[in-house]
Amino acid sequence: MAHSISPLVSVIIPGYNHAPFLKKRIEGVLAQTYHNIEVIMLDDCSTDNSTEIMRLYKEDERISHIIINDRNTGNTFKQWEKGISLAKGEYIWIAESDDDASPDFLTFLMKKLLEYPDATLAFCRSQMIDTDGKPLNYSWDETKRYKGRGVYEGKDFCLHRMVYKNLLYNASMIVFRKQFYHNINNAYQNYRHSGDWLFWFEMCMQGKVCEVPEELNRFRQHPAKVSNEALECKDLEEIVEIQEIISSRLQLSHYQRSCLRGRQSKRLNKSRYKDKAYLRMKYPDIYRATFFDYMAYNFDKIFNFSGLQK
Numbered sequence: 001m002a003h004s005i006s007p008l009v010s011v012i013i014p015g016y017n018h019a020p021f022l023k024k025r026i027e028g029v030l031a032q033t034y035h036n037i038e039v040i041m042l043d044d045c046s047t048d049n050s051t052e053i054m055r056l057y058k059e060d061e062r063i064s065h066i067i068i069n070d071r072n073t074g075n076t077f078k079q080w081e082k083g084i085s086l087a088k089g090e091y092i093w094i095a096e097s098d099d100d101a102s103p104d105f106l107t108f109l110m111k112k113l114l115e116y117p118d119a120t121l122a123f124c125r126s127q128m129i130d131t132d133g134k135p136l137n138y139s140w141d142e143t144k145r146y147k148g149r150g151v152y153e154g155k156d157f158c159l160h161r162m163v164y165k166n167l168l169y170n171a172s173m174i175v176f177r178k179q180f181y182h183n184i185n186n187a188y189q190n191y192r193h194s195g196d197w198l199f200w201f202e203m204c205m206q207g208k209v210c211e212v213p214e215e216l217n218r219f220r221q222h223p224a225k226v227s228n229e230a231l232e233c234k235d236l237e238e239i240v241e242i243q244e245i246i247s248s249r250l251q252l253s254h255y256q257r258s259c260l261r262g263r264q265s266k267r268l269n270k271s272r273y274k275d276k277a278y279l280r281m282k283y284p285d286i287y288r289a290t291f292f293d294y295m296a297y298n299f300d301k302i303f304n305f306s307g308l309q310k
Contacts, residue, residue, distance in 0.1 A: 005114075006034065006035070006036040006110070007036065007089065007090045007091055007110075007114075008036050008037070008038060008088060008089035008090060008091070009034065009036065009037045009038075009089050009091045009092070009093055009106060009110065009175065010037070010038050010040060010064075010083075010084075010086075010087030010088060010089035010091070010092050010093070010178070011029050011037050011038070011039045011040065011093045011095050012040045012042065012080070012083030012084065012087065012092065012093070012094045012095065013025065013026065013029065013039065013040070013041045013042065013095050013096075013097050014042045014044070014076060014079040014080065014083060014094065014096065014097065015041070015042065015043050015044070015046065015050050015054075015097030015098075016043070016044040016045075016046055016050075016072070016076075016097075017046045017047060017048050017050065018046075018048075018050060018097040018098040019046070019048040019049050019050045019053055020131075021097065021098045021099075021100075021220065022050055022053045022054070022097050023053050023056075024100060024133075025095065025097050025098070025099065025100060026039075026041070026053070026054070026057055028100050028101055028103070029095055029101075030057075030060065030062060031103050032101075032103055032104075032105065032106045032107070033103050033104050033106070033107045034106035034107045034110055037062055037089075037106070038062060038063075038064040038087070038088060038089060039057075039060075039062050039063050039064065040064055040065045040067075040083045040086050040087060041054045041057075041063065041065065041066045041067070042065075042067050042069075042079050042082060042083055043066075043067070043068045043069065044069050044072050044073055044076075044079055045068070045069045045070065045071055045072040050097075051068050054066050054068075064086070064088070065086050067082070067086075074192075075189060075192065077188055077189045077191075077195045077196070077199070078189055080094060080171075080199075081186070081189065084178065084181055087178060089178065090177060090178055090179070091110065091113065091175055091176070091177060091178065092175065092176050092177075092178050092181070093106065093109075093172075093174070093175045094171040094172065094174070095171075095172055096170070096171055096172045098220045098222065099170065099172040099217065099218055099219055099220050100129065100133065100218035100220065101172065101216060101217055101218055102214075102215075102216040102217075102218075104216060105124065105216040105217065106175065108124065108212050108214060108216055109122040109123075109124060109174075109175040109210075109212055109216070110122075110175065112150075112210040112212055113175060113177070113210060115210075116151060116208055116210055118207050118208050119151070119177070119207055119208040119209065119210045120154065120176060120177055120180045120203050120204060120206050120207040120208065120209065121174050121175065121176035121177065121180075121200075121203055121204065121209060121210070122174070122175050122176075122209075122210035122211070122212060123168055123173050123174045123175075123209075123210070123211060123212070124173050124211075124212040124213075124214055124215070124216040124217055125139075125141040125173070125212075125213060125214060125215045125216070125217070126139070126140065126141060126169075126170060126172075126173050126215060126217040126218070126219040127215045127217070127218050127219070128140070128219050128221055129218050129219065129220050129221070130220070130221060130222070131220070131221075131222040133218070133220070136221060140167075140169055140170075140219070141167075141215075142161075142167065142309065150210060150211045150212070150213060151208055151209070151210050151211070152208065152209045152210075152211070153208060153209075154204040154205050154206060154207055154208060154209055155205060155250065157204050157209040158201055158204050158205060158246065158250060159250055159307055159308070160307055160308065160309070161309060162197070162200070162201050162204065162246060163243070163246055163247070163250070163252070163256075163260060163308050163309065164260070164263055164308055164309040165197075165309065166194070166196065166197035166200065166201075167309070168196075168197075168200040168204075169219075170217065170219045171196060172217050172218075172219065173216075173217040173219070174200070176203055180203055180206045180207065181203070183202075183206060184199060184202045184203065185202065188202070191238045191241075191242070192235070192238070193235050193238055194235065194238040194239055194242055197239075197242050198242050198245065198246075201242075201245075201246055201249075205249065236267075236268060236271065236273055236279060236287075237279070237282075237283075239264075240264065240279070240283045240286045240287065243260065243264070243286055244283070244285065244286065247260065247285075253306075255296065255305070255306060256306045256307075256308060257285070258292065258293045258296040258297075259293075259296050259297045259300045259306045259308055260286065260297075260308065261285065261286055261287070261288070261289045261290075261293045261297075262289045262293035262294045262295070262296055262297030262298070263297045264286045264287055264289075265280075265286075265287055265288065265289030265293065265294070266289075266294065266297070268280070268287050
């Protein structure tokens with residue numbers, strides 16, 4: 001794409017103790033075949049040599065900011081906000097510092113966004129990789145269940161793909177229009193692990209959502225990931241609070257709520273969460289399933305009358 005028809009994309013690289021992956025990430029961003037970019041690098045007071053690596057690129061004209069926090073915020077979503085506030089581009093890519101991407105990532109996603117001016121965001125699929133960058137033999141993309149044309153009305157997308165869990169599971173797989181960010185409530189920053197779920201839900205609800213069905217994102221799995229920590233701590237309270245917000249906004253039917261309650265109650269039963277009785281008492285609409293709720297969910301896994309995810 002020539003610059004004359006290529007809007008500026010602001011690439012935000014927020015990092016914390018990802019020095020082993022950072023150099024490859026920065027160079028992968030700078031090697032994108034879509035050239036009209038600015039790069040904003042943010043470090044949340046890393047204790048490794050991340051800041052030294054970032055400063056190696058300070059003379060590159062595409063690097064607009066390198067900002068090093070004096071104290072760790074403990075909240076990656078506050079870093080998102082800082083980066084977006086500095087961004088000059090109409091389009092934003094939050095390129096997490098431990099991930100990687102195909103050189104054509106921006107070219108493909110921007111082509112889709114420019115084709116659909118009323119779309120809030122475009123996303124692609126992900127190749128899961130290990131610490132060394134080697135492909136893993138599993139995927140988080142539910143491609144068998146969803147075979148649409150790749151452009152969805154935002155509310156329909158959220159109903160089918162954002163109720164049970166966040167299928168926009170990695171910021172690195174998404175490019176979004178900055179204009180829609182300004183309509184998002186900053187409540188997503190109140191959640192340590194699952195705030196991105198609420199962020200992307202509110203973004204999608206404002207317009208169309210575009211899917212690029214290629215694996216252009218490289219989503220790295222390693223022991224230090226915040227997302228891994230979230231899974232280990234079984235932070236089910238965050239999940240249920242976000243699901244209650246989403247259920248209310250989407251005005252789920254009685255049957256859809258029953259399926260959701262059956263699904264989440266089964267998940268709670270299988271979890272290692274210590275005080276399950278407390279959660280059932282505090283969040284009965286999500287965690288206190290009846291026999292009918294379990295049956296509805298099991299039935300819906302086969303026939304999918306609810307339109308929700310498996």
